[in-house]
Amino acid sequence: MKMDLSFTPEEEAFREEVRSFIADNYPAKLKEVGGREDLGKDDMLAWHQILGKKGWSVPSWPKEYGGTGWNPTQKYIWNEESARAETIPPLPFGVSMVGPVIYTFGTPEQKERFLPGIVAGTTWWCQGYSEPGAGSDLASLKTKAERVTEDGKDYYIVNGQKTWTTLAQHADWGFFLVRTDPNAAKPQEGISFLLIDMKTPGITVRPIITLGGEHEVNEVWLDNVKVPAENRIYEENKGWTCAKFLLAHERSGIAGVARSKVGIDRIKKIASTELDEDQPLIENPFFKRKVAELEVDLAALEFTELRTLAGEAAGKGPGPESSLLKVKGTEIQQRIQELVLEAVGHYGAPYFRGYGEGGNEYAIGPDYAQRAAPTYFNGRKTSIYGGSNEIQRGIIAKMVLGL
Amino acid sequence: MKMDLSFTPEEEAFREEVRSFIADNYPAKLKEVGGREDLGKDDMLAWHQILGKKGWSVPSWPKEYGGTGWNPTQKYIWNEESARAETIPPLPFGVSMVGPVIYTFGTPEQKERFLPGIVAGTTWWCQGYSEPGAGSDLASLKTKAERVTEDGKDYYIVNGQKTWTTLAQHADWGFFLVRTDPNAAKPQEGISFLLIDMKTPGITVRPIITLGGEHEVNEVWLDNVKVPAENRIYEENKGWTCAKFLLAHERSGIAGVARSKVGIDRIKKIASTELDEDQPLIENPFFKRKVAELEVDLAALEFTELRTLAGEAAGKGPGPESSLLKVKGTEIQQRIQELVLEAVGHYGAPYFRGYGEGGNEYAIGPDYAQRAAPTYFNGRKTSIYGGSNEIQRGIIAKMVLGL
Amino acid sequence: MNFDFTETQTMVRDTLQRFLKDRYDFESRQKISRSEKGWSPEIWKAFAEELGILGASFSEDQGGLGGGQIENMIVMEEVGRSLVVEPYLSTVVIGGGFAREYDRTDIVEGIIGGEMRIAFAWAEPKGRFDPDHVEVTAKEKDGGFVLNGHKAVVRDAPSATHLVVTARTGGGTTDAEGVSLFLIPADSAGVQRRDYPLVDGGIASEVYFENAEVSHDALLGEAGKASATVRKVMDEAVVGLCAEAVGLMQQMNELTQSYTKERKQFGVPISKFQVLQHRMVDMFMEAEQALSMTYMAVNKLPDTASVAMAKAKIGKGITFVGQNAVQLHGGNGISDEYAIGHYFKRGTILEGQFGTTDHYLRRYERLTLG
């Protein structure tokens, strides 16, 4: 086999299939809204549920649990077409996070109980990892779970506080890292991985409003929350194994290449409309240069991701190299957001509260300008969450370079 | 007194005086050579000696030792005019380094013995600080000096190796940091500051050739070098005090603003001659932008230096803030060198060995291209020597920000 | 060459700092910014009456304290440091700037007294950063003028008693010649406003002129000749923004340094991590250089190349400082509850006000590199 980065006719046919399916099935309503902020819970799940029926909601999973069996190139095409159509991707908390943990570490009963809801898009998951004192240093978490027996059944009584819990306000279930052995020798030991029904008494979800004005993240307070021991994944006190697995897993799409391509196209469109010295802004050589540099850097990221995917297909597990994809991917996303804001000029400043309740009556300036600033502000999170970019560089330094 | 950053008529008159003096007295021979590399020892001292006679060789020193008594603005004007005329500045090892140590910490005898040669430019000094194992971590130096008494006189017997000793091949005297107490509690303790006659038996100077092909720095080997104890400055084992003083002292001109201005002017001239797509290179908007950004950053550095000088004049000693001047100054110098190399195009690549012995018969390409690459290569040293820019940032972090 | 402040200048700064510390902490600022008005008449009154700072930058002839742009710089630095939303820039620096240029003691008096607040309506939807791009028309009629057109994102218009408006009395859309300047009451007939909040905590309006008839007295200076004066006053405003940026950057640095000293991860304050230390050093160096550039620009006024340099350097610097201040605050950096994010937002918008970094670099290039 010779190195060949072009698409085969089969792959092109697959692209056609994917493109038609999206065109024919993507809900019309979702096309009309600008940002996720304006969507209700049902709207956000609608596409996931359609994909679930098609069998395409969890492409990266093993086939036995509902995966598609696509090769890396097919997944790449899928991501690209999804981005091109600007679909709302299935929420990652089930599909990319807890799902793989469950099918890797869960018991047959747990798999049977939890996986179908993720595949079908009927269960909304959230992630209970970060705590006010445990961000980058996740292993220092304090939320504790004490084991008790009641009526012959084992439970954990969970107390503590989680934070930055994305979209917990809609969640049916959450996966939580909790401390089950406060006396463990190392902080990573003595942590367990629990699935918790978010309707359990004692759970309080409080919004955190972020810079763009969005309610996307939450504090989650756990006050004597009673969790059946059967909801623990893997061994007690070994939850760090699941946590590490989860962090390293599912790098497909982490770089956000396909969505960034769409973002750059959007910049070009905006900059062809906006005027600068009575010429289209895109004719400003320095603006054009920024676009070109983004395209160059994105191509470098894209082919690095493709190399990583090819390595995975060849049996190399997703390794710490993928930290590169996260760092460069988020840097590019942030630069795109910044450039959109630069492009829209004065109309980046008005604060548009959205069309919903409490929103402005109508928008100020061109449509494309309305969310430029909030998106940029909110986008700063991507280099902080999921292991800050500083943490990612530390991982590469240690795991790849052995420094 | 109101904030006013313009020059007074007195200051403008001073500028005239300086400018005329340089024009009338700067040796014709020195004007004709391109780089310091082509100069002999006498040539390099010639201007210093002229300034010594005029009383202008050590502007920053106290008047009693030969200083000019100029205020910061006058020193600024002096630097600017010297740079504009592209004079070869007096070597810093005597004027800015050991001189101030001697007049601050030396005995009356030492002052009388050593200072006049520095002022007059008749003694060539070199600095024996760095060792192969002690660069950024200077206090870990190993060169040792054992005290002995012979015929009723005290001596140090010095053994060890120094490195990166600039222009030691011409030096009459050197100032050395040596370890006099190997058992001191902290590495900084137990170090002494010695003046050593470079003709003393046991001293070997070996060239280190650097990237540009220059012989500018050396290794200095000390093999049982016998140094009279009277040549020690300040107390035994307290040499670190002198070393710290020296590092913090004499920040006037450290930023190299005036010389960088001349460098940028040179870039503009080159870029007006060089063609790019049949237009002068300076018309390339991206090249022009780099020049503009250099000018902007240089202005920021210049006014930061002026603020620092004003603070010094107001009695605030040169503080760790001056690390900023070193970091930004060297960054700008390196960018200038890089941009010159970019400007000269293909003719940056030929290796021009100079006009001297072993040199090429005649130069390849335009005159201004000949030293572009060596200067850029050699210029990488400025962010390494004198406390690397990483060390400087560490100083600011600790001393200014208290982190 | 002298970098010192006069005693009066030092007094202005100290008094204002004390006042803002007492009455304008972050909580109070948020309350004001989120109030229905979006600004505080009480604070403005205090500026005028308790502090008297509204007159600091006017000559004694005009009823001021005898100061000038350095006083504006001093105040604007504190505006930045405390995220003040009240319209000092619009009213005193810009409105006052025009009053100074056209020798209108009556306007100066109104400003100093606090009863006159001004918004500067110059930008237009298609004009980006070119003040000569004026599509709003002013046609002579019955000895006065009739204005028609649309001004975009007029900062502080909702709180203004008066608008200074650029309108075209002649020439083509982007000609310097033909730009005229009018001072009109904000509630003039035919002037429609759509008010809204800004993402940085300020307020602004879209202003629509629909056959707005104004008297001939509304004209500032000579008809069609306003372009140079507009640019001059805009440069003064940009210096004000630079000073505001200095206050923002210094405060972001202080907040970040304190936060990282408090915040522990892996058992140590995160300020102990070398990478974060060097980042904070780079942030510090940007703030220092911003201060230097502001001093340079204010002293060299009306040299427009110096202003362009300063805005360019500071625009880049504040972006760097803001983004990293948020980054070093971690999740809390993007939380609405923490002050840092609001400094970042103000800094972000400031970078583009009157023109982005790129705009001012190009301006500098054209002025000096041909």
Place this chain on the structure above:
Amino acid sequence: MNFDFTETQTMVRDTLQRFLKDRYDFESRQKISRSEKGWSPEIWKAFAEELGILGASFSEDQGGLGGGQIENMIVMEEVGRSLVVEPYLSTVVIGGGFAREYDRTDIVEGIIGGEMRIAFAWAEPKGRFDPDHVEVTAKEKDGGFVLNGHKAVVRDAPSATHLVVTARTGGGTTDAEGVSLFLIPADSAGVQRRDYPLVDGGIASEVYFENAEVSHDALLGEAGKASATVRKVMDEAVVGLCAEAVGLMQQMNELTQSYTKERKQFGVPISKFQVLQHRMVDMFMEAEQALSMTYMAVNKLPDTASVAMAKAKIGKGITFVGQNAVQLHGGNGISDEYAIGHYFKRGTILEGQFGTTDHYLRRYERLTLG
């Protein structure tokens, strides 16, 4: 989509790596580079005969091993990793490229056998990076041509048996039309060379044509029609440079990582300082991306926009890696004794070969953004 090498490709790489490790360590390379010739006929002979790599990139029809640009990439990466000064790029990638384009099996044979070495004379003192800027003239005379003019910094000319020269047979100075290509023996009458070493360890010449008479056979292809082919082969050469840069960057990173693990300051290896760790991570990421871009560009040949992208990204990356590799080596980084400085110097010159980062960004912009 497939990133794997064939068995033959892997063999070429492994054999070459082994050879260079044995016979071309840094000391040997310095000796060769500083020898009077500035290159090693023995090494070249070994390339041809022992390793057979000079034929790796030619089709079997032409007597090669059946490879192509991927083989050139593989070799060039090793050229970079070991700082090889012998003229693989000039002879095989460029000379061989023209031979392939013009279907000249005789040239291919000469190259593969090692007896023919080629230098590409395209640049001119006033042309910078425009291959259509050709002032050297070729006038028809007696069925042949007479060449006059000056070619600048012709890399590998001192070791070449033949020169490929662009010369103008028609059109204006920068017209694409009218550029012709000649293959002439380096020792042709009327061809004067001034040979000199380069700062990166290579060799080059100024080449002067003074009524140099060449036969009609010297013309490659059709007179006046060479421009597109020149650009195509130059793109292949640029991909070769990208691969060389990958080898340089990877080696600089390895040298720097080893050095910082060995070098102690303040009682610990300097590789333990977080700032230096993150710097080395950024250097690593540049090298990874350079490799990705090279794969992309070689696979998308003859897509010139991809080549431009790759060269731009890699030019920026190698500057970053080189400068920081030197910085992290401290004083030793600028010492002639240490290998790192020589990698840095080669990388520096490579960044500008055929065009700087800025040049290729502009090229990309024109090709894709209008």
